[in-house]
Amino acid sequence: MSVKLSMKFKSACIVGSVALGLLSGCSSTPDKKEEKAKAVETTEAEPKTSAQELFIQGNKKLDEKDFPAAIALYDKALERDDQRWDIYMNKAIAHSAKQQFSEAIAAMDRALATGGDKEAQVYFNLGNIYQNRGLYAQSIKAYKTSLAVGDGQSIDTLVNLGGALALMREYDKAVETYNHIRSLAPDDPRPYVGMGVVEQARDNNKLAVEFYEQAQQIDPDFEQAWYNHAAVLADMKRYSDAAQSYRRYLELAPDGPYAKRARASLRRLKSKN
Structure with missing residues (x-):
């Protein structure tokens, strides 16, 4: 299962540039002491970034x-x-x-x-770092802290929390989290993909397919739904349907994180059709 890393940056305005005045000299041939003094003055006037x-x-x-x-x-x-x-x-x-x-x-x-x-976003990104490292228990703690510090309704945080719970095989808690997301954001395809992943892990492939297809209906361009859909169809030996979903994934994400795997899977499926 892939959990998408979201990087949140704090936005701020760029500080305006400082106008510099030109230094004028009375003599065309200043002595070394005067030259040194001007150099110091110019250096002090130059603004730091x-x-x-x-x-x-x-x-x-x-x-x-x-x-x-x-x-x-x-x-x-x-x-x-x-x-x-x-x-x-x-x-x-x-x-x-x-x-x-x-x-x-x-x-x-x-x-x-x-x-x-x-700041909720600090704990959110800390959770992402732990999750990328495979430290799912620590990521769950960080995501929960992020929700507690914030308003408790960050969809990105809840999606990643659900993913971490699923990776820890805490499937019931993952499903609870995904259902909560669905109540908050019914038009978001990600909790449906998450539910599909949970059902795949439980060997409920038919139900997993239904969740992936619901995600596709909500957002036909959500690439992850097509890749996961293809993988579970291949497991079910529905090779023609799997190939069609892999091709759709590659249309949406030709350079995506699973593009290489999708192409390799398509080559294998050719021999089974």
Whole structure:
């Protein structure tokens, strides 16, 4: 089962640039002492790039998946202001994307210590980091804390909580979570996919297919529903239907996380049709 990582960035406005005045000199051949004084004055007048500007640049690199550049920019931002929980949080996300778990957790600890302990999104992203590492019990705790700190109705957090519970084989609790999401967001296809995953794990393939098809009806472009649908149909030896769903997945996500597996599965299915 795949649980989608959501990266939440704190948005803020870019600080306006500072206008510089030109320095004028009376002599065309200043002595060395005057030259040195002007150099110092000019250096002091030059503005530093602010922590906020560096943070925004880092977020851009994070969006572009240039994680080393993002980390370097966040480090520079923290040199300007080492009390920004949002910078530490996004630095942790970048480290996690590079599979640098220790560094990610260290950055998250700093985020919590600098005011992030009052922010639901910090615990949400901490849960994602734990989940990517396979530490599902810790991710569940972080997601629950995120819900407690926030309004308790974050759909993204609830979806990932349901996924973590399913991965821990706490199927009844996962189903309870998915049903809660369905009551809050009936037009969201993700809880239906989650229910399908639970039923697959319980060997209720027919019911799993029904949930995946419900997700497809809600959002025909939700790629995960098509991939999971194809996989369970293949298990049921409905090879032609499985191939059709794999092809639909590849139409929607030719470079998606399961594209390579989908193409390999299609090749195998050709020999069975």
